[in-house]
Amino acid sequence: MDSSTEEKIYDAARRIFILKGMEGARMQEIADEAGMNKALLHYYFRSKENLFKAVFKDIFAKFFSRVKGTLNSDITAKEKLMVFIDNYIDLIAANPYVPQFIINEINRDPKVLKSMMLESGAEPQMILSMFLNEIQSNNASKIDPRHIVVSLLGMLIFPFAGRPLLQMIYFNDDAQAYNQFLMERKIIVKNMILKFIEG
Amino acid sequence: MDSSTEEKIYDAARRIFILKGMEGARMQEIADEAGMNKALLHYYFRSKENLFKAVFKDIFAKFFSRVKGTLNSDITAKEKLMVFIDNYIDLIAANPYVPQFIINEINRDPKVLKSMMLESGAEPQMILSMFLNEIQSNNASKIDPRHIVVSLLGMLIFPFAGRPLLQMIYFNDDAQAYNQFLMERKIIVKNMILKFIEG
DNA sequence: GAATAGATTAACTAAATGGTTAAAAAAAAT
DNA sequence: ATTTTTTTTAACCATTTAGTTAATCTATTC
Incomplete structure (x- = not known):
């Protein structure tokens, strides 16, 4: 090099x-x-x-603004959300320690976060919830999109952050099996979110 | 004292x-x-x-075996699951830094986990997934209960672990509003899980 | 090709940290 | 009451760590 x-x-x-x-x-x-x-x-x-x-x-900017990439295409909002889930799982799989790292450092010193939010402009974070709002627009029982965002991110991030624990308890410490499990989650999470949004 | x-x-x-x-x-x-x-x-x-x-x-034993408490009552498996969700959110709310602490320490030194699993007997971890299996038993399209457990725990834990981030972005740093949001999640998470299990 | 500026190193410093020790204080036993 | 044991303290030690410095090496400029 x-x-x-x-x-x-x-x-x-x-x-x-x-x-x-x-x-x-x-x-x-x-x-x-x-x-x-x-x-x-x-x-x-x-x-x-x-x-x-x-x-x-x-690192923060990369992981946080990942949504933007999936925005500029001609598919529907719902399809965009599905693409986002696929991409985000791949992104975390390629950087499995990053989400936990970000969460830890923000908890350790929240001041850093503030300065970064101001620098990057406060909008990009809202994109995902606007998305969900749009998808739900024709639905009668609208759920606060923030609940959906938080649930979605939890479902995406937790299997990576809690891997040593989960892999040992539920997969007899079989790393291969756990990797497969992680990829299966693309379908599972998409299903869960869809079912919840569409009522 | x-x-x-x-x-x-x-x-x-x-x-x-x-x-x-x-x-x-x-x-x-x-x-x-x-x-x-x-x-x-x-x-x-x-x-x-x-x-x-x-x-x-x-700390680990307390947080991990919390399921047992909800087991010994005369309600159905599905109801038990609902009680578990309520109780677990209350437990984390009373100890908001604990889940992240556990995850971090296990990632730092997974050996400690192994010795603890052996000491406490390896069963208690399976309870939750057995639960879900029972609930799904009459359902045609059975989903691997491990996916449901991981999704559930992610939805429960992430809003606490990611609090500084989420509170700032989505709640304009209003702690009061975020606390309300956390309590709302009891209903939200129960709904999500139910919808998913029952198809 | 000597002079100059930039890049790199080994050796050092000051502060912090987990752990020890010997002596003092308190409690228990005689 | 005096001895003995347990508890507590202040001072110390060895190691680690971020950061510094003065000297050396390397490339560039004149």
Whole structure:
């Protein structure tokens, strides 16, 4: 790999921070992961806090604005929601530690979240609930879309965050079987949400 | 409070560990919280690891075997499930940081989980899925009960774990409104699960 | 090709942290 | 009352950790 030193540091920090969190990560470990002297991390990023913020901002933005991508197509709102569920499970499967990492760091220091919301403009978060509102528009018994969003995200994220627990209890610690289970969830979650929205 | 020194340490450790996790917690902080000298923690519990295990074991057992309580009554399986949902939301509301704490610690060191499962006997975890199996028994299109368990737990836990995020985005940081939202979820989650089980 | 600026390293510092110890204080036993 | 045991404390120790520094190495400029 011929990426620049700064990129190497950034990538190494990303891996370590996601795995161990801001407090659990060690600057020396990041330096080792990047294959260089620890002083270089400070040379390029000045402090651990700085390095962490740079990494966290990107990770958060990527995971949070994922909805946008599915928006720009000619399918119906309901179909868009189905595509979103498929894509989001794939996204988490490719980054299984990220959602828990985000939740932990926001709980640890909610101030970071505030500044990020302001920077990115406060709208993108509302997209999903607007979606659901549109789908429900012809329905008589409208449910607060926030309940649906929270239920949906819970159903998507929990099987990844609780994996060690669930895999041991319900799958006899068979990782292969659990992976299959995770992919099955695409259909399950879509069914559940549809049934609930359409009454 | 006239509880013994050992109890004071235990209670203080419980509070701090839940809030900061095993690695984030400081022995000095626990000593301060308990109002005594740090050396006493070692006098009574020998090491941080020991103290943590004592605390974690109890917390885990309490949260995990909560199902048993709702079992011993004369209502139908479906009704029992509804009672479970109500009780579990109340339990988490009274201990909002606990589920995330458990998930984090199990991810950090899955070995602890294994030893605990063996100690407590491996059955209690299966109860909930047996429940669901019974409810579905008269239904044509049976769904793997594990999918329902995971969906249910995700819907119950996520609104608490993701609170800072969700409250800010969807509730304009109004804690009061979010508390109401959490209690509304009792009805919402029950409805969702019922609709899904009954087809 | 010497001078200059930027990149990299090894060695160091100061603060924090889990754990220890020896002595003092309190309680129990004689 | 005095000894003995248990509980509690202040001071200390060894290790870890984020961050610094001065020196070296490397590339660029003149």
